[in-house]
Amino acid sequence: xxxxxxxxxxxxxxxxxxxxxxxxxxxxxxxxxxxxxxxxxxxxxxxxxxxxxxxxxxxxxxxxxxxxxxxxxxxxxxxxxxxxxxxxxxxxxxxxxxxxxxxxxxxxxxxxxxxxxxxxxxxxxxxxxxxxxxxxxxxxxxxxxxxxxxxxxxxxxxxxxxxxxxxxxxxxxxxxxxxxxxxxxxxxxxxxxxxxxxxxxxxxxxxxxxxxxxxxxxxxxxxxxxxxxxxxxxxxxxxxxxxxxxxxxxxxxxxxxxxxxxxxxxxxxxxxxxxxxxxxxxxxxxxxxxxxxxx
Numbered sequence: 370x371x372x373x374x375x376x377x378x379x380x381x382x383x384x385x386x387x388x389x390x391x392x393x394x395x396x397x398x399x400x401x402x403x404x405x406x407x408x409x410x411x412x413x414x415x416x417x418x419x420x421x422x423x424x425x426x427x428x429x430x431x432x433x434x435x436x437x438x439x440x441x442x443x444x445x446x447x448x449x450x451x452x453x454x455x456x457x458x459x460x461x462x463x464x465x466x467x468x469x470x471x472x473x474x475x476x477x478x479x480x481x482x483x484x485x486x487x488x489x490x491x492x493x494x495x496x497x498x499x500x501x502x503x504x505x506x507x508x509x510x511x512x513x514x515x516x517x518x519x520x521x522x523x524x525x526x527x528x529x530x531x532x533x534x535x536x537x538x539x540x541x542x543x544x545x546x547x548x549x550x551x552x553x554x555x556x557x558x559x560x561x562x563x564x565x566x567x568x569x570x571x572x573x574x575x576x577x578x579x580x581x582x583x584x585x586x587x588x589x590x591x592x593x594x595x596x597x598x599x600x601x602x603x604x605x606x607x608x609x610x611x612x613x614x615x616x617x618x619x620x621x622x623x624x625x626x627x628x629x630x631x632x633x634x635x636x637x638x639x640x641x642x643x644x645x646x647x648x649x650x651x652x653x654x655x656x657x658x659x660x661x662x663x664x
Contacts, residue, residue: 401518438486459489471552476507524561529613534648549573585615593622593662599631
């Protein structure tokens with residue numbers, strides 16, 4: 370079982386434990402990830418023993434207060450080995466840098482498109498890459514569980530190659546700009562992998578609550594890294610020390626930021642773990658980081 374597969378399986382268990390999905394849906398998702406009925410049932414039972422289900426979440430009385438965002442444009446561009454890649458492009462009026470945005474394990478969603486649009490509003494042209502392009506794009510897969518299962522079947526090498534092509538598309542559109550990357554959950558893990566790849570076009574990065582590769586080695590990178598974590602996110606936080614040690618070993622400019630009272634996926638304002646205070650502060654700190662190291 371690879372590290373990415375384990376991460377996705379654990380994510381399903383955590384969503385069930387937190388009351389975000391039902392037992393039936395958890396079993397269905399685990400089945401799509403290749404777990405047999407006995408293994409899936411054991412995992413679900415273990416998650417259920419972690420504590421009583423949380424109280425029902427109140428229905429929001431109004432939409433979360435989101436930063437202003439420019440609309441995005443669906444684009445296609447050349448990927449590795451002649452493959453077609455898909456994404457959402459948001460152009461700043463006067464770009465002071467370019468940002469590659471990497472999605473969660475649900476694929477390229479409206480939330481991630483909105484994040485790209487937020488960057489464009491504050492002066493960074495952004496490309497939200499669909500890492501499910503080879504499967505026909507996120508929208509073609511039918512739902513969150515199917516997107517997760519498709520990501521599970523793809524290789525780390527393919528993801529890195531696609532992200533590097535995403536940097537190439539940013540470079541083509543913004544030939545004189547510095548390039549950065551940001552990713553969330555699964556996308557945070559992808560950004561750590563991109564950093565490890567040593568692509569010298571990447572000058573700044575902000576992985577949000579993503580697990581680092583096993584035995585991380587960032588010695589080939591020159592990126593300034595803001596690693597974002599959540600206090601209550603015990604599962605991902607188990608890899609935080611390894612990330613910081615590897616950053617120090619590589620001599621990279623970096624900051625590890627853990628937000629008190631926040632949980633995994635706290636930045637996603639469409640999800641049940643959204644923490645508006647932490648999300649606003651994290652957005653401000655990302656803009657400060659990119660303003661220093663990317664603009």
